[in-house]
Amino acid sequence: MRPYIWGWRPTEGVKPPILTEGGQSLRFGDRGGFEPPATQVGGAFEAPEGFVPNPMTDTPTTDTAAATEALPTPLLALHRELGGKLVDFAGYLLPVQYPAGIMAEHKQCRAAAALFDVSHMGQVELKGAAADAALERLVPGELQKLAVGRQRYTFFTNDAGGILDDLIVARLPDRLFVVVNAACKTADIAHLRAHLPDIELKPLTDRALIAVQGPKAVQAVARHAPAATDLTFLSIADMEVAGIPALVSRSGYSGEDGFEISLPAAEAEAVARKLLAEPEVEPAGLGARDSLRLEAGLCLYGHDLTPETTPVEAGLTWAIGKRRREEGGFPGADVVRRQLAEGPPRRRVGLKPEGRAPVREGAALTDSEGKTVGVVTSGGFGPTVGGPVAMGYVSAGLAETGTGLFAEVRGKQLPVTVAGLPFVQQRYAKSSATGGTR
Amino acid sequence: MSETRYTGDHEWVRVESDTATVGITNYAQEQLGDVVFVDLPEAGTNLEKGAEAATVESVKAASEVYAAVSGEVIEVNEALTDEPGLVNSAPEADGWFFKLKLSDPAELDELMDAAAYKDHCAGLD
DSSP: OOOOTTOOOOOTTOOOOOBOTTOOBOOOOOSSOOOOOSOOTTOOOOOOTTOOOOTTTOOOSSTTTTTTOOBOOTTHHHHHHTTOEEEEETTEEEEEEOTTOHHHHHHHHHHSEEEEEOTTSEEEEEESTTHHHHHTTTOOSOOTTOOTTEEEEEEEEOTTSOEEEEEEEEEETTEEEEEEOGGGHHHHHHHHHHHOTTSEEEEOTTEEEEEEESTTHHHHHHTTOGGGGGOOTTBEEEEEETTEEEEEESOOSSSBSEEEEEEEHHHHHHHHHHHHTSTTEEEOOHHHHHHHHHHTTOOOBTTTBOTTOOTTTTTOGGGSOHHHHHHOOSTTHHHHHHHHHHOOSEEEEEEEESSSOOOOTTOEEEOTTSOEEEEEEEEEEETTTTEEEEEEEEEGGGOSTTOEEEEEETTEEEEEEEEOSOSSOOBOOOSSSSOOOO | OOEEEEOTTSEEEEEETTEEEEEEOHHHHHHHOSEEEEEOOOTTOEEOTTSEEEEEEESSOEEEEEOSSOEEEEEEOTHHHHOTTHHHHSTTTTTOOEEEEESOGGGGGGSBOHHHHHHHHHTTO
């Protein structure tokens, strides 16, 4: 057996991801989810026979290792101490799992609470008069009406309406706070600087980001930050966590209630230890983060969202403000508005494979006549679902829930059914401060 | 009397007369994590040494299992269909994958014995 454990087997038909302007390849990070990384750090595994490294996403393991050495996050020592299996993920050394394993970590998050290190993600502050209106020139989200203490999901678009990255924008009393994907952050910052020269932009490279996710996250976090209970889903505020000044939002990437805590890198390990000492909380790695977000129907950038997919195709039209639809004024607005009016050629859908075999990214989707009608962009095993789950893009006419299709896996056509997303109901704390929507 | 041999790719082969039982080692299952599906060959398939014989799927990834020796598949472990976790809980016992009727028993000589395999794994850490 050759366990190319965190790899993927490349499949024809997967579009290459983005190039930066200089043609330099990017490794994809995420909103926290799992990226098949290039290197099994410290491991000795080989790729499957016939494996062709994807020059866009895979880093050679040897010859340029020095040039691409993964960076530590402020919690690296803690990950090692906890027995994390470390991988190079979007240029950072992060645990794909701890000794408990992906399945247990996933279930822990759904049942109680899990702590994730997401310090690899890009944290950026924007200041300046009308920073909101300026940022709107690059994204289709309604930012001018974003209230203080609230955050909103949006995406950078290109002139074809394709998605360059997805991000969260928060409004604080004196600034905007933006969180972008790890592997896109360099390009995103260059993009912001190039197009918004009048805005004061500050990458927060000296801060960690810790996510505590799960139905019991609120109890655990509240013991160290009582003000956290005042937050509702997508609210954000400066507050102390275990005595450390932090920026806390009620958000995440698991489909569960939870928090993301931005704090000084130097204090991150001490705070993480205090949170992990709570009886509700166990550490979880990138593997569980990916299976959690997939069950929750959340997109992973570089996989479910790319420069070739539009927000309309991706089913993210809810994130396009009404005024923005009418006025446009963001890159690719003409394409997006046309697709809103006429419908997109293809749509992102959930896919439920029959049987037990996982259907993974890159698998071609065909109709009953064998015609290729789409591709799987994320797929794996859903521990809460107890079976395989996937999402992908299909021709718009086949996007209706219940449509029967086939996914090609190892030369076999496995039946899959178009399914509604999410696979597992999201349980965000939308209304009451301490409760959830459960 | 039986003897277990190992490959550098973390498969084990247990030989009893001209029949070989094949599975993956404890080291392999530890590296893979939770196994959720095993795609087994069909009985009657003739496998050449080195050919893809099975696929083992963990939560996140699929890994190929190659035929450590040549032979005809005479039985597969149907228990793995409903309980793929046997690969984790008993990789070198109830979590076996398939049985082969050996076509070239001399190929066994190229495999490692338990001591050599242990050294091989130690060299990987």
